[in-house]
Amino acid sequence: MNKTFTNKNILQDKIKSLPITGLVFLLPLLTLTTSFGVGLCSFGFLLAALLSWKSWLPAWRRHAPSVRGVLLAFALCIAFALAGMVLHDELRMRTLEKPTRMLLAVTVLLAVLAGRPSRKALWWGLIAGTMASAVFICYQRWGLGIDRPGGLINAITFGDIVLCMGLMSLAAVLDFHGRQAIWPWLGALAGLLASVATGTRGGWIAILFAIVLFLKYGHMMRGRLAKWLALLSLVLLVSTYFIEQTGARARLKQGVDDIALYLDGGNAFTNMGVRLELWKGAATLIARDPWRIPSPSQVRADLRAEVDAGRLQPFVLDAEHLHNDILQVTVYGGLLGLLTWFATLAMPFLFFLRILRTHESAPPGRIAPALAGMLLVVSYFSFGLTEVIFWSNLSSMFYALMVFLMIGLCLNAHDEGSAHD
Numbered sequence: 571m572n573k574t575f576t577n578k579n580i581l582q583d584k585i586k587s588l589p590i591t592g593l594v595f596l597l598p599l600l601t602l603t604t605s606f607g608v609g610l611c612s613f614g615f616l617l618a619a620l621l622s623w624k625s626w627l628p629a630w631r632r633h634a635p636s637v638r639g640v641l642l643a644f645a646l647c648i649a650f651a652l653a654g655m656v657l658h659d660e661l662r663m664r665t666l667e668k669p670t671r672m673l674l675a676v677t678v679l680l681a682v683l684a685g686r687p688s689r690k691a692l693w694w695g696l697i698a699g700t701m702a703s704a705v706f707i708c709y710q711r712w713g714l715g716i717d718r719p720g721g722l723i724n725a726i727t728f729g730d731i732v733l734c735m736g737l738m739s740l741a742a743v744l745d746f747h748g749r750q751a752i753w754p755w756l757g758a759l760a761g762l763l764a765s766v767a768t769g770t771r772g773g774w775i776a777i778l779f780a781i782v783l784f785l786k787y788g789h790m791m792r793g794r795l796a797k798w799l800a801l802l803s804l805v806l807l808v809s810t811y812f813i814e815q816t817g818a819r820a821r822l823k824q825g826v827d828d829i830a831l832y833l834d835g836g837n838a839f840t841n842m843g844v845r846l847e848l849w850k851g852a853a854t855l856i857a858r859d860p861w862r863i864p865s866p867s868q869v870r871a872d873l874r875a876e877v878d879a880g881r882l883q884p885f886v887l888d889a890e891h892l893h894n895d896i897l898q899v900t901v902y903g904g905l906l907g908l909l910t911w912f913a914t915l916a917m918p919f920l921f922f923l924r925i926l927r928t929h930e931s932a933p934p935g936r937i938a939p940a941l942a943g944m945l946l947v948v949s950y951f952s953f954g955l956t957e958v959i960f961w962s963n964l965s966s967m968f969y970a971l972m973v974f975l976m977i978g979l980c981l982n983a984h985d986e987g988s989a990h991d
Contacts, residue, residue, distance in 0.1 A: 729770025736761015
């Protein structure tokens, strides 16, 4: 009778977790394939957290100290935005929208603590998301003949996020058994293919970070098949350079030629030339006063003064942003702004690193979300070296939602391990 009662409770818990499990699966699936996916899922997690507060409250009390640093980092972004509004009248309430929505992504963590969804929902969502995105973008590239396709958004953001999802899929190798391990490999391959189809080059730096992480933590993988598939995935990520049809080699050569031309004093109005000129202007403004927190109009006035003085090319005034996250936040927020932004990367990274270091003896599947979380963070950092990846609401919200989702799965895995000890 006790066994029947226990089985009934388990069945009831699984039924209750179905909506949250569905959201976990849909988030990576819908992010790049629809225009409403991120907004729909973020609202769904918010609603789920509000309705299940009695379920997640005990777990939150246990785990709050371990996630305090991450929450503080996102809260500081709101405080910094408020300070900017106080300093500059031209900044409106919309300045608060992005940091507030990113902090509210903590509701994903609360919903995951309440519903305790299966990790497999995330892995299958990432795999399905990369495959669907690959079909979508490859059709645009080779079916419609669009040179730099970007799905429903711009090519760079699409290419970066889909590559990030592909790299995160590889972490599922830790959580898949036997021949199932081929699916994470296929997800990584689809992410690579989709990224290459967009012509995006900045994401390639993330591949190097992924190789380092898998060399460091590859010993946690089960069996030879999983290890070989993970290694093969990383090899394929690099091998696109040697496959002419992908266009990767041509894009890389173009970038090298653009840099050489710029340094020789030639035409600066190229993809890399524009970036280098913007970085030159940003470095000039930062060097004048690294602690200054100017308004957007003040930054534009300073850039115009540099153009009028002949030290910068006029096209820098037409750029939406500076094509580098570090320079962007430092120019507009000074060193305090840089530290605030960097905390949103550093604190999640340290959380996931602590999980990997303190749970090495745990079953690999339980630490897979931590490895995926680290891949997410280092991918976004690397994307930001040649692009302002946090410029759009979609890419910013995807990062915040996935960070708190990974944290929630890590904490659930910790509880799961404690229950078995």
